[in-house]
């Protein structure tokens with residue numbers, strides 16, 4: 001048989017997932033000769049078999065849940081019946097539309113889509129077993145690997161013989177399982193377990209850890225257990241499955257050990273949702289000089305370069321956090337690095353949302369992570385029912401909580417377990433990106449009644465910075481001021497000078513622009529003013545008067561720069577971006593100056 005001729009490209013992309021397609025379209029639009037090799041799912045897992053189809057099915061399940069509760073809303077319809085094949089067809093229709101959209105994008109960008117299974121046969125050279133027969137051999141000046149992951153089927157005796165469902169088949173069911181056993185209490189397992197229960201299946205979730213969503217805080221797991229219990233979903237935790245008998249779709253028996261005792265669980269269908277394994281085996285990576293990590297992911301540096309020159313990897317196969325938005329950010333990393341920049345994957349935000357009902361959204365540190373890393377924090381937590389919007393919806397379950405730094409107003413983390421949690425999180429995330437103090441959200445004017453409005457309540461519940469003990473605590477200091485403000489500042493200035501700290505300027509509150517311009521200089525800055533005098537600033541910010549003159553703020557900057565202010569901390573933070581750690585020694589001087 002004649003060998004296929006070598007076809008040369010500027011860029012080859014293996015796998016058309018989120019990162020792969022985005023880089024292909026971008027580079028093709030820039031005039032590069034680009035080919036994307038995809039074995040089955042045009043556009044990758046997200047639009048075909050993962051995020052979007054699962055959210056589509058989950059939404060149908062939500063509609064079903066409204067039917068069960070319809071009496072509560074004063075709307076009843078007799079003979080509520082669920083037709084799973086119609087549920088599935090709505091999903092299929094959406095997926096068809098998404099595939100068409102992807103094909104249009106390929107066409108518009110000029111990137112060639114090669115349908116077939118690719119494997120490396122040499123450096124930057126991929127042989128494609130074409131979906132419609134035949135072979136092509138493509139070589140790229142640059143190659144990007146984005147082959148994703150697939151559902152793991154663990155080595156449990158009888159598991160693969162039971163032909164369990166993965167998320168792919170579960171999203172294609174057209175009959176409601178009589179009793180679905182779900183192996184795994186993580187994102188995929190929980191989302192699908194709840195949806196199937198709402199369609200009328202009996203459901204039992206089997207989790208090897210001692211609680212659902214065990215990587216989240218305990219109060220989150222508790223909330224989930226409560227929801228699942230109320231919806232009649234069986235949850236078996238701390239259970240290790242030893243053996244499985246039977247076939248999914250017929251009847252099954254699972255033998256497991258739970259805290260030392262043998263248990264047997266029976267069901268008609270089995271869904272495995274116990275993790276993912278990377279699609280990196282059998283694709284000739286060794287011939288391409290691409291190394292793997294111990295766990296089988298492609299080894300990349302923080303710029304997403306592999307061990308082979310000219311070869312990059314992105315998305316789940318490169319070990320990136322398993323979310324579509326992260327695969328998309330990987331695309332941005334590679335795009336910018338190819339353009340000569342230096343963009344890295346380290347230190348980026350990794351928000352997540354689990355689409356159970358209610359949703360669970362988190363950005364930044366959780367409480368358990370803060371405790372493990374020894375990060376001091378202040379906690380604000382409110383029940384969702386405190387957010388009045390939830391009452392209009394009759395969706396009052398859950399809570400929101402935020403972790404704020406112990407010594408500054410920096411937002412460290414946010415978790416919401418409740419209706420629209422994923423959407424609310426975005427506002428907090430924006431504040432975190434901008435480096436805003438939590439007070440910016442607390443003092444914002446949000447529309448009533450919305451879920452975002454709840455952020456005002458949440459952030460109003462942040463405890464003040466502690467000024468107790470001999471630690472480096474500080475922040476707002478309530479002063480029993482026995483002197484006038486001017487006298488206090490005079491005294492403080494001389495105390496500071498005696499300590500060898502340079503006092504740079506004393507600024508009246510009216511000159512805020514001047515204060516801002518001085519903000520960058522190394523100095524001690526005393527900002528003071530008398531609210532009763534009614535400076536222009538006080539007129540504009542009457543609420544400041546409440547804090548004055550008996551509150552002072554002490555800030556430490558790097559290299560011995562110090563801020564002292566008789567302004568409100570919120571004002572300073574908002575206007576001048578000051579968000580610095582208080583300096584206890586200065587705080588003590590200030591206390592002394594007021595006596």
Ligand SMILES: Cc1cc2nc3c(=O)[nH]c(=O)nc-3n(C[C@H](O)[C@H](O)[C@H](O)COP(=O)(O)OP(=O)(O)OC[C@H]3O[C@@H](n4cnc5c(N)ncnc54)[C@H](O)[C@@H]3O)c2cc1C
Pocket residue numbers: 014015016017018019020037038039040041042043044045046049050051052054055116117118119146147148149167188279283314315316317321322323324325326327355
């Ligand atoms: C049920 C489920 C629900 C999810 N829900 C969400 C969610 O709500 N939000 C979220 O952010 N994330 C969600 N995820 C995760 C999300 O789907 C993934 O993080 C994302 O799709 C990863 O993109 P990727 O480009 O790395 O891989 P993929 O999208 O999997 O793309 C890899 C592509 O490579 C192709 N491929 C592999 N090997 C070859 C080969 N040798 N030759 C040719 N082609 C090949 C595959 O067919 C595939 O199309 C969910 C995942 C699952 C399983």
